[in-house]
Amino acid sequence: MSTTQSPLYAVIDLGSNSFHMLITRQLANSVQVVDKVKRKVRLASGLDTDHVLSEEAIARGLECLSFFAERLQDIPEQNVRIVATATIRIAKNQAAFLQQADKILGQKIHVLSGVEEASYIYQGVAYTSYGESKRLVFDIGGASTEIIVGKETKANKVVSVNIGCVTFNQQYFYDQRLNDDNFNQAILGAKRQIASLASEFNAIGWQKVLGGSGTMQALSEVLMFHRKPSLISHEFLLEIKAQLIHCGHFDAIEISGLSSERKPVIASGVAILIALFETFNVQQLQLSSGALREGLLYEMLPDDQKVDIRQRTINSLMEKFHVDHHHACNVLTQANTLYEGFNPCWQIDDDNALAMLKAACQLHEIGLLLEFKHHQQHSAYIIEQGQLPGFDQSDKQLLSALVKLYKADIDPTLLARQSACKKQTAYYLLAIIRLAVILCRRRKDDVLPVYKSRATTHGITLCLPKDWLAQHPLIADELHQEHAYLNKIGLSLNIQC
Structure with missing residues (x-):
């Protein structure tokens, strides 16, 4: 080409x-x-x-x-x-x-000026993240740290401060020793330079905190290595600080999941991040899939590449992996029908969780291009390892679990491990997609009858015509087996005629 x-x-x-x-x-x-x-x-x-x-x-x-x-x-x-x-x-x-x-x-x-750099970082985060909520963005570089707050693609306030993981190494960890004194001096040094910014940023406000630098990437990799949700908390930062102090020296750093190339600058990066968390009273931070380079890239692209980022990503994956678009739409339609029937009881008021359900319906068969036998594992791998603009790491964890478990046996730990929504909400989403797939088993538009559905906290009832069930014994048998599968996530399934 x-x-x-x-x-x-x-x-x-x-x-x-x-x-x-x-x-x-x-x-x-x-x-x-x-x-x-x-x-x-x-x-x-x-x-x-x-x-x-x-x-x-x-x-x-x-x-x-x-x-x-x-x-x-x-x-x-x-x-x-x-x-x-x-x-x-x-x-x-x-x-x-x-x-x-x-x-x-x-x-x-x-x-780039500091303001230009911060603005491009925010654009990169905005174009690769989903949601209209106000975002607070941190980016820790080698010699500067950018702090931005904005909504959608518009940055409301941008600041670049001359604190970075390389320069702080020289200033506070010049002897390459890791102890309380070095860390505390580095944290205080960062706080002195950012303290005056807190009130103005707090006045603007935010709902979500994101970060895209190497420090955050390295910490996220440590969390994923230990099969934990990739959400960086203040408590986790203090744990990493304690582990580093226990190591005592740069040459002795051994933290499972931490890459060797990040070891020389991880201590100063963690110190700056702790200062940011404490100054801005941040509880947790999510890794962004985009930052400066993505901001510069999207500026060059045609305007049609900058809108509806999640659906563009989904459409691209469906095209690349030759997904049966018609069948995926039918599964999505049935999932919507079931959601409307169940939600008066389940009260899934999480818009992002519902978006993940819809994405899973469209992507649950992307692994079929590779082979049928293990296509669910292939689908999950593609989502876990692929670059999916608009889906952050926690989104990918949930999406991966839904496509991996959309039929056959259920491993509840995959849903418990994700952090995109509550565990019970994830159970409900999985039940919906599994039933939608079974009901669409014939892959034909004119097969499904009019039916009713309802739910209790721990139970599902589907009211299907008796003659239709008799004409579709395979679907009827799969619905019967599904009762045993759903029991693993605390749900019962009752089929009424």
Whole structure:
């Protein structure tokens, strides 16, 4: 496929800790990542006290850009964005770096102001997250931390503060020792710089807190390694701090699920995040699937790529995996019918949970393209491991559980482990999709009769015509077996004629 048919887009982010290159293309009405390159340049560690960048740091950066330049040759210049952030922004000798870097890349690098960087971070979060609630966004970089509050795609207040995990390492963990004193000094140091911001942000308010930096990603990976919901809490941060202090030294850091590349900066990142939590009185934070690079990318894309992000993602997956669209719509219709019959009792007032049910109805057969026997596991894997703009990690956990358990045996622990909704709500959603799939077993529009449904807290009743059940013995038998399956999640099923 030529780039004319499927244009490539590239974003290069010269961060204070790492240099990133993201290459994507438009495919099936969605954005597909074609390539990602990341190099730990640690540019900020080359800044001296006078904010002069060392020759060694400049050399590391230029070597990395020579790798990136090779990949840019195939991409139209108008489809490329190259930006530099905090370290180059504050370096007094930035011109010495930029002149050589521009020549290597063959394009100009735009040095983002702190406000520009924060604004693009928010756009990246907004375009890859679902919901209209007000969001508070944290992004901890190597030399700066961005704090943004906004609603939908509009940022209401953006701030960039000169605190970062690389610079804080040099300032508070220069001896690479991990103890109470180093941590407390780092936390207090961060609080001093952000304390004055709290009242103005609190006045605007928010309902959801998101983060997209390497620190949050690393902490989320630790939680997932231990099969816990990927929601970062203040309590969890204090646990990680205690584990790090127990390790005693950077060289001795051993935390299950923590990647080796994050070990050198995890202590300073955790200290800054604790300061943010305590200053802004945050209870928990969710990992965002997008930040600066995604914000820059979506600015380049046609406007039709920026709307209805979840449905665009669902449509793309259905197209890529050749899902029977007609059958998926029938299952969704039956799920809606059952939901309306059950909800007067169940009172599922969680709009996001209902959205996950609808998504599961449309995606429950994406694994069939690979094979039938294990298609439920394949479907769950695609959702767990895939890039799904509009679905955060907790959404993916619930969605994965629903498609994996939509028929046959039920493992309640998969639903208990997710954090997108209450466990009982997840049980109810699973019961709805399972019954909808059974009722649509014939995969024909004219098969289903008019029927009634109702529910109690722990029971479901379906009123189906006797002659219809007699004409469909397989469906009748599966409904009979379903009673035993649903018992595992505390629900009974009663079929009345």
